[in-house]
Amino acid sequence: MSRLSYSAVIATRNRPEALALSLPLILGQSRAPAQMIVVDSSPDTEANRAIITSAEAAFGRTVTYIISPPSSSVQRNIGLAEVTEPVVLFPDDDSLLHPGVMEEIMATYERDEGGLIGGVCAAEADTAPEGALASARYEMTLGDRIRKPVAATRFRLERALVPEPFLRAGRRLARNHPRPDWIDGERHVEVEFMTGFRMSFRTELIRRHGFDETLGRYALFEDTDASFKILKSHLLVGARRAQIYHYKAPAKRDGGFSMGAMQILNRAYVLAQDAERDAAMRRQLRRFSRYKIAQYGAAATSGAQFAKDRLRGARAAMNHVDVLMGCPSDAVSGTYLAARRALGLDP
CATH class of the missing domain: 1.10.10 (Arc Repressor Mutant, subunit A)
Structure with missing residues (x-):
């Protein structure tokens, strides 16, 4: 079983308080990225530059820092063009990785000796990593805090009564591919699409398609679109022991x-x-x-x-x-x- 390395690409804009929490949790993984890239579309980059300089000093690592026009798809594509490793992680700037996340995700790719898996996502954690919020300079909105614990129940009800059409589309695409016998529904599960704050891909596959810049500046569902394009040729898998907490920054991205x-x-x-x-x-x-x-x-x-x-x-x-x-x-x-x-x- 060959050991793979990975790059991590964060697209950020006007959220230094979030980046200050998320970046150290990525660099501090027991299996740290071989390459760390931050693509910033903030009008004022001073705060993010200071955060990156501090992280570089703390972890003895170099972070590639790129200034970009605003648009999460554009930013991710710019970062993707710089990726050198066979796997690429695309966390959001408010994704808080629990310890061991990347060990689990990379072990999943390494187990896939047949090359059937095109992308691996983490599970959404119910709580933040221990101590991660001690230095937090923002809080999730009341609405987001209320929605988070009821999201799983709401999702189950929706799935039974008013199913998300993305689920049907993902299942239809995945049915054309063989399924490894080690996907047991416990440690690993098949997924119909991946959510942006916890997704990773084999670099060569996501490079064929990139992220759809037609979707505009906010690029809602760029993650689903990218997932479906990968699903046309490969499976997507969730690593259930890999946990990422989405500590949503409170600012609204659009009207x-x-x-x-x-x-x-x-x-x-x-x-x-x-x-x-x-x-x-x-x-x-x-x-x-x-x-x-x-x-x-x-x-x-x-x-x-x-x-x-x-x-x-x-x-x-x-x-x-x-x-x-x-x-x-x-x-x-x-x-x-x-x-x-x-x-x-x-x-």
Whole structure:
């Protein structure tokens, strides 16, 4: 069994308080990255430069620091272009790695002697690593703190009553590949797609596709799109003993209207690009989109402007779902960009 090395790429913007927590936990792994890359799109880079200098001194490591235009997809692609190792980890700047995470993830790749696995993700931890928040200079919002413990229950209910169409798409893509017998459902599980704050890939595979810059500055569901592109040729696996805590930074990345519109529009775009667009998939997408709008409608009764704008954006984006799902494959990207323009979303 050959021992592999990995690179880690963090895309960050205006969140030095988060980077100050996450970067040392990556560099301090018992199996540390052979290459650490930070791609920063902050208008003022002074705080992040100071954090990186401090981390380099503390761990005796060099961190490659790159200034980039804003867009998580653009930033990840810029970092990916610099990667030298056979595996690449893409944590968010607010991903807090528990000890031993990378031992588990890399052991999974090393066990895959047949080369069937294209990506490995960690499990989402319920708590932060011990002592990790002692120096924290921010707190998660009350809403995020409430949602985190109920997320698993909500996910189970949604899966039973209003399934996320990404799950269907991922299962359909994965069914075409052989499954290693060591994926036992306990230490390792197959996954339909990977969430951005805890994903890794074989470098040669993710380089073939990169991250879709068409998705705009916030790039919602770029992680799902990348997962599906890998699933067309390889399996995705979750390493359940690898734990990453998502200590979400409180700042909103975009306005309410944009966030609501992208939840509906970007999901349709990713499915139109990567999934079988049969009648069953279209029905499931429409049903799930209506469910999200109902969720946003309930939240909007609070009177909060963000919630009201999010509902308005989601409703406006529904007008474009059927068009996207019905257009020819070679017109999906152009149709999506036209919809973004019509909705007034960023280029």
